[in-house]
Amino acid sequence: MKKIWGWTFIFIFIFSSLCFCGGCKKTENGHSRYEIIAEYVPENKTLTGVVKVLFENVTDNELSVLKFQLYPNAYRKDALYRPVSTTCTTTAYYAGESYGEMVISSVNGAKNWEIMGEDMNILYVFLEKSLFPHDKVVLDIGFMTKLANVNHRTGVTKHTVNLGNFYPILCGIKHDGFAETAYYSNGDPFYSSCSDYRMTLTVPKEYEVASTGKTTEERVLESKKVYTMYAMNVRDFAVVLSGNYRISSTKSGETTISYYYYVDETPIETLATIKEAFEYYEGVFGKYPYETYAVAQTGFCMGGMEYPCLVMIADDLKKQEQARVIAHETAHQWWYSAVGSDQIENAWQDEGMAEYATIMFFENYEKYGYVREDMVTAALKEYRSYYDIYGSVLGRTDTCMTRHLKDYISDYEYRCLSYDKSVVMFDTLRKSVGDKKFLAGLKKYYAQNKYGIATPENLIGCFEKVGLDVGGFFESFLKGKAIL
Secondary structure, rough: OOOOOOOOOOOOOOOOOOOOOOOOOEEOOOOOOEEEEEEOOOOHHHEEEEEEEEEEEOOOEEEEEEEOHHHHHHHHHOOHHHHHHHHHHHHHOOOOOOEEEEEEEEEEEEEEEEEEOOOOEEEEEEEEEEEEEOEEEEEEEEEEEEEEEOOOOEEOOOOOOEEOOOOOEEEOOEEEEEEOOOOOOOOOOOOOOEEEEEEEEEOOOOOOOOOOOOEEEEEEEEEEEEEEEEEEEOOOEEEEEEEOOHHHHEEEEEEEEEEOOOOOOOOHHHHHHHHHHHHHHHHHHHOOOOOOOEEEEEEOOOOEEEOOOEEEOOOOOOOHHHHHHHHHHHHHHOOOEEEEOOOOOOOHHHHHHHHHHHHHHHHHHHHHHOOHHHHHHHHHHHHHHHEEEEEEEEOOOOOOOOOOHHHHOHHHHHHHHHHHHHHHHHHHHHHHHHHHHHHHHHHHHHHHOOOOOHHHHHHHHHHOOOOOOOOHHHHHHHHHOOOO
């Protein structure tokens, strides 16, 4: 396919028969409650605890089995899918090969249970009696998460303990039932509904805790410290621990913003960057819906990782790149944390929006040295390089953006389509419709889909609600028909 456009963003619309039209509102996926009581023992690198889950059947179907994701099992030695890609292996496993796992010790409130799934990654809980619509059940699940030495979402780093995706969590519900997801190394293979959380975490007393939740109590018991935290209506719950953390905090309206760090010569400047990004997105997209937001410096093999009310940023970033990672991960508080999407089938939807939001932020804060046109041009250049390289090696290049994570051949392909092509798509749309309608569509998308799982049709529908006929535009980019 010949590429026909450069600075003058000429694109080809290939319209279909309104196959991308749809409503603006989100898909509701239910509201569960989790209470986690756990203790981290650094000598064993284990987190042992119990999670109490209150589940209500908000589907229209009778349910006899509940399914939970066991993400830490991806770190097993014999796992079919490795959580870390080949390109990141050396950086991630800083002390050589290391493995972890999740052990389920008990499930109370059920008839029986079994660990199954494609990669021993799903806990099947067989209920004592079927749940009809709006019936509820309470389960107590005993678990032990053994952590690998790895600079990744769930693991022990040189200076911190990363507890992302550390507990049994209900599989997200789609129209055809529970969505079982393997742990693919490309992208973020997570799909979950918003729930309420309360966590009581016991750690060595020298540890500080950054988390999704607001800390309501800290108690020192001899050599230990007990944190009590809660979070309402969040997509999941994550924690970062360290005995080396220093903390800088500020307020933005009703939200407390905190920066947890151990190696930063200018922490106040970093905190100011976090606050600027936070306030910019809140002004452009809509009010942040939670009481706290924390940025935690940690060992991480990539730039950063988003969780509700908490993001991890790598501790080896140069200052300008650190600002970019902060801006990107903070944008995810709107596009992923508040407005969910199917990250397995449509990774572009949150990653592309967060990446373009990052460009919008730097466009308004020139002091960081990033220029909108340069960033968009760089994204287009990366995409074109991908197109040429894969075309020459494979004979053709698949530029479809709506694909399953397992279908990406490499990190590079995932990055070029989910990030770079998305940037070009959103910038082209913005230039075509103007800032006013572009921002109006994003604000409506945020307002209408907060706390839910939004589909591409929801996004398109919100732009159409503000008077834009964009179905064919998105069709051309997402299905790989646009010539760039």
